[in-house]
Amino acid sequence: MTDAVDEPQESAIPTETPDKSELVRAPSLVLANTGDGKGKSTAAFGTMLRAVALEWPVAVVQFLKSGDWKTGEEKVARTLGVDWFAAGDGFTWDSADIDESAAKAKGAWALSAELITAGKHKLILLDEVSYAMTWGWIDPTEVANTIKARPDHVNLVLTGRDMASEVIDVADTATEMRSIKHAFDSGIVAKKGIDY
Numbered sequence: 001m002t003d004a005v006d007e008p009q010e011s012a013i014p015t016e017t018p019d020k021s022e023l024v025r026a027p028s029l030v031l032a033n034t035g036d037g038k039g040k041s042t043a044a045f046g047t048m049l050r051a052v053a054l055e056w057p058v059a060v061v062q063f064l065k066s067g068d069w070k071t072g073e074e075k076v077a078r079t080l081g082v083d084w085f086a087a088g089d090g091f092t093w094d095s096a097d098i099d100e101s102a103a104k105a106k107g108a109w110a111l112s113a114e115l116i117t118a119g120k121h122k123l124i125l126l127d128e129v130s131y132a133m134t135w136g137w138i139d140p141t142e143v144a145n146t147i148k149a150r151p152d153h154v155n156l157v158l159t160g161r162d163m164a165s166e167v168i169d170v171a172d173t174a175t176e177m178r179s180i181k182h183a184f185d186s187g188i189v190a191k192k193g194i195d196y
């Protein structure tokens with residue numbers, strides 16, 4: 001047992017100006033927000049706001065959408081001119097042997113791949129895309145290859161728990177949100193304005 005973490009760490013105090021001469025400017029970045037803690041989508045929508053502030057064309061694809069449940073972020077994003085797509089929207093997937101969720105996820109990926117390849121948007125956010133890979137509906141290698149082959153200027157943010165290692169490998173920045181505690185664990189329901 002140690003309470004050293006509460007002590008100020010001498011090594012954490014910067015004494016020299018960091019040397020930035022070796023840093024390079026990337027034409028675009030790929031971010032992956034994963035883990036079991038809250039904040040993956042919230043952080044992605046924060047990035048969306050930064051892109052909007054620069055007047056970048058932005059697209060959001062939501063892989064998990066529960067009916068007509070409209071979130072606050074969707075409402076604001078649409079007002080800001082963000083192209084917002086929910087799973088299944090504007091895309092039909094003709095298959096009788098897979099269930100509706102799988103079909104929607106496959107459709108959402110097909111749309112995402114089109115958007116990424118088209119290069120019309122400077123930021124594309126694939127919200128909750130990880131689950132479609134975890135459940136075997138879309139191929140993580142295909143996702144990774146599409147990311148790698150994207151036009152230079154296309155920035156990506158991918159969110160969701162248990163992000164496939166193939167995606168982590170091609171990401172420039174990958175963050176794991178780790179849950180310390182969540183209100184839900186105390187039986188508190190999702191709160192409008194905070195959770196959606």
Ligand code: ATP
Nearest residue numbers: 036037038039040041042043179182184190195196
């Ligand atoms: P948020 O959208 O709030 O940033 P998230 O994207 O990190 O959350 P998701 O797995 O997409 O997390 O969860 C969506 C919903 O579940 C949100 O309402 C969120 O508050 C809630 N949630 C997130 N983490 C947890 C957790 N560890 N336990 C229970 N509920 C959670």
Ligand code: MG
Nearest residue numbers: 040041128159
């Ligand atoms: Mg989320």
